[in-house]
Amino acid sequence: xxxxxxxDRKKHYPVLLNELISIITPQYGGTFIDCTFGxxxxxxxxxxxxxxxxxxxxxxxxxSKKAEEIQNKFxxxxxxxxxxxxxxxxxxxxxxNIKGVIFDLGYSYTQIKNPKKGLSFxxxxxxxxxxxxxxxxxxxxxxxxxxxxxxxxxxxxxxxxEGKRIAHNIVEDRKKREITTExxxxxxxxxxxxxxxxxHSATKVFQALRIFVNKEISELIYGLINAAKxxxxxxxxxxxxxxxxxxxIVKYFFKSLSENKSVSRYMPKGKEEVNxxxxxxxxxxxxxxxxxxxxxxxxxxxxxxxxKKEDFYDFETDILDKFNYLIEIENYSxxx
Numbered sequence: 001x002x003x004x005x006x007x008d009r010k011k012h013y014p015v016l017l018n019e020l021i022s023i024i025t026p027q028y029g030g031t032f033i034d035c036t037f038g039x040x041x042x043x044x045x046x047x048x049x050x051x052x053x054x055x056x057x058x059x060x061x062x063x064s065k066k067a068e069e070i071q072n073k074f075x076x077x078x079x080x081x082x083x084x085x086x087x088x089x090x091x092x093x094x095x096x097n098i099k100g101v102i103f104d105l106g107y108s109y110t111q112i113k114n115p116k117k118g119l120s121f122x123x124x125x126x127x128x129x130x131x132x133x134x135x136x137x138x139x140x141x142x143x144x145x146x147x148x149x150x151x152x153x154x155x156x157x158x159x160x161x162e163g164k165r166i167a168h169n170i171v172e173d174r175k176k177r178e179i180t181t182e183x184x185x186x187x188x189x190x191x192x193x194x195x196x197x198x199x200h201s202a203t204k205v206f207q208a209l210r211i212f213v214n215k216e217i218s219e220l221i222y223g224l225i226n227a228a229k230x231x232x233x234x235x236x237x238x239x240x241x242x243x244x245x246x247x248x249i250v251k252y253f254f255k256s257l258s259e260n261k262s263v264s265r266y267m268p269k270g271k272e273e274v275n276x277x278x279x280x281x282x283x284x285x286x287x288x289x290x291x292x293x294x295x296x297x298x299x300x301x302x303x304x305x306x307x308k309k310e311d312f313y314d315f316e317t318d319i320l321d322k323f324n325y326l327i328e329i330e331n332y333s334x335x336x
Contacts, residue, residue, distance in 0.1 A: 014104075015291075016240060016301060017045060024099065024238060026099075029052055030052060031055065031098050031099060032054050035103045036104045037067065038063055042102055052077065056080045057080075057087075059132040059133045062132075063080075063082070064082055067080035088226050098235055099232065100236045101230065102239075103220075103237075104240040106297075126181070127139040129206075134214065135333065135336075136333060142184065146171070149332045150167035156326060156329055157245065158206075159244070159245070160205055170184070188202045188205050212332075217326045224319070225317060225319070228257065228277075234307060235308050236307050237254075239304055240301055242300050245326075247304070253317070254277065258278060274309070277309060287299065
């Protein structure tokens with residue numbers, strides 16, 4: 001995954017950067033985990049403050065090129081790992097003062113326009129959508145899964161109201177030919193009864209396939225759980241989302257841990273029921289009109305954050321049960 005959205009003018013824009021910096025307060029030092037390094041927008045800003053260190057993660061191996069540039073400049077204050085952020089609890093962090101864990105769930109201009117990744121409906125040729133460390137591609141999903149499975153992916157991951165009709169036409173069409181990117185766009189456009197002239201007809205289906213191929217639901221859930229484990233007391237978890245499904249998961253997780261929840265049996269007696277995190281703002285922080293004008297893709301961004309109130313590692317959460325219906329859809333991948 002990546003760390004920011006980039007506008008059509010091809011300039012790098014870390015979304016809600018000023019707001020994020022004011023929340024994580026790197027001027028007081030500490031170690032920060034940038035879970036979606038991408039082009040390094042957040043990381044570079046944090047490292048401009050002395051006494052800071054950044055551990056950056058990204059599943060996209062292309063990010064390693066930018067990471068090398070930052071490594072050369074900041075030496076011992078920067079570490080890059082080409083892993084999925086759901087694995088952040090596997091990092092050796094025992095002696096690290098983790099003051100903040102940052103997730104920016106957007107995709108960069110360079111990723112969207114990379115023809116090899118095939119994330120865009122403007123791409124040509126074979127369907128891909130793999131962001132790195134994947135087991136299958138969108139091509140395999142589209143040409144393997146049955147009609148009901150495809151419909152559920154489009155409905156729940158893309159909020160596509162005409163998912164049933166689109167799924168049916170895909171299954172019928174693939175009897176004649178293998179589905180390519182151009183063919184998928186044609187099927188979607190011909191399946192749509194209502195046209196939305198503000199948004200491309202294929203937007204929601206492509207979003208759904210990207211989420212499915214990269215298992216973004218379970219990736220986000222386990223990323224949040226492990227971030228809650230590794231961040232230190234008074235540390236912050238910050239998440240920037242770009243669509244309602246991501247925001248729904250983050251909102252629920254933060255709200256539930258800011259209410260009375262049971263911590264593990266390793267907590268001292270009398271502290272079994274505590275508020276693990278402090279939720280400062282119930283409503284998300286959104287970009288200013290000025291930022292949206294400078295960087296139009298930022299208009300859908302929502303930033304939520306919580307502050308850790310207790311020192312703990314193990315804790316109880318029902319987030320996996322809450323969103324199990326989505327994880328079950330992800331598990332259609334076992335058929336591929």
